[in-house]
Amino acid sequence: MKYRVVSIEQSILRKNDALADGLRARFAASGTLVVNLLSSPGSGKTTLLQQTLARLSGRRRVGALVGDQATDNDARRLAESGAPVRQITTAAECRLDADMIGRALERWEPGRLDALFIENVGNLICPAEYDLGEDLRVVVFSVTEGEDKPLKYPLAFNTAQLAVITKIDIADAVGFDRDAAYASIGQVNPGISILETSARTGAGMDGWIALLETQIERKTSARALSVR
Amino acid sequence: MHELSVALGLIEGIQNSAARDGFERVLAVHVRVGALSGIAPDALRFSWKLASAGTLAADSMLKIVDVPLVVYCERCACERTPRPASGLICPECASACPTIVRGRDLQLVAVEVPE
Numbered sequence: 048m049k050y051r052v053v054s055i056e057q058s059i060l061r062k063n064d065a066l067a068d069g070l071r072a073r074f075a076a077s078g079t080l081v082v083n084l085l086s087s088p089g090s091g092k093t094t095l096l097q098q099t100l101a102r103l104s105g106r107r108r109v110g111a112l113v114g115d116q117a118t119d120n121d122a123r124r125l126a127e128s129g130a131p132v133r134q135i136t137t138a139a140e141c142r143l144d145a146d147m148i149g150r151a152l153e154r155w156e157p158g159r160l161d162a163l164f165i166e167n168v169g170n171l172i173c174p175a176e177y178d179l180g181e182d183l184r185v186v187v188f189s190v191t192e193g194e195d196k197p198l199k200y201p202l203a204f205n206t207a208q209l210a211v212i213t214k215i216d217i218a219d220a221v222g223f224d225r226d227a228a229y230a231s232i233g234q235v236n237p238g239i240s241i242l243e244t245s246a247r248t249g250a251g252m253d254g255w256i257a258l259l260e261t262q263i264e265r266k267t268s269a270r271a272l273s274v275r
Numbered sequence: 276m277h278e279l280s281v282a283l284g285l286i287e288g289i290q291n292s293a294a295r296d297g298f299e300r301v302l303a304v305h306v307r308v309g310a311l312s313g314i315a316p317d318a319l320r321f322s323w324k325l326a327s328a329g330t331l332a333a334d335s336m337l338k339i340v341d342v343p344l345v346v347y348c349e350r351c352a353c354e355r356t357p358r359p360a361s362g363l364i365c366p367e368c369a370s371a372c373p374t375i376v377r378g379r380d381l382q383l384v385a386v387e388v389p390e
Contacts, residue, residue: 051387052385052386053385058381059284139279172313197362202375231362234364234371235373237371238373
């Protein structure tokens, strides 16, 4: 059959990127810091977030959106902190996208938030591609996971501004090689900040909370300036 | 793993182009898929059959061009393709190359339509 070629040249993620820009504008207007947490299953993302919400709740208005393929166990765990939490069940989808965030926000009235945490689906491949309009992308990685993980999933580490190494309390017991882990993170993202935490013992949590407080202040004052 | 939603995104892009460029049927679709895009070409081809059924692109062929990962090496001052599963490391000088030049592509390039 005779045919002609019609050139389109359009990113398949264009729609997501446009929706993410919309979310960014919305969160800039409300002065809400948005943190997107990426990790493999079992990294301790939920425990880290549970402690984070508990520590920030008294002083700041914080909330969380939690993506999971099935069950609302994580959302229920997080809600124990008293912070508003909403579950996004992704079913077959392996990541959250900007459209899912937008739709979850439509039916959720947590009031104005200083910070919104988005717990992505446990997966280090697909979520890396999807901009959710976040200010801060955090890749969470536990001492049990293998120090070369950043090399296996370079995009997640390359696009994050911060890496949090969790379960640091058991680092020695599992033979965690700190130098190797830092080297592999540095190989995919030399500019990234790295924090070590244990949500169980509380080690490193003060530094993590202080960092979030600084970011919240920055976002709130940016809003105050634009409102004035 | 999100190949089906990518396939649905392709259909949407094609439908928009059909309205703009005046075609009603598609014979083949050209896409570029980067090595870092997280998309498995075989899974995308499988998803394509499902996503295109009953649309203007039903029974069309999906032509995938694989785009290898290319980074910029500051030390060598040129573009390099890292060895597989070595992260973003220059294969020549072994320095870290965080600047990704190509390989994140997920692009609807063109369609072939009947004359």
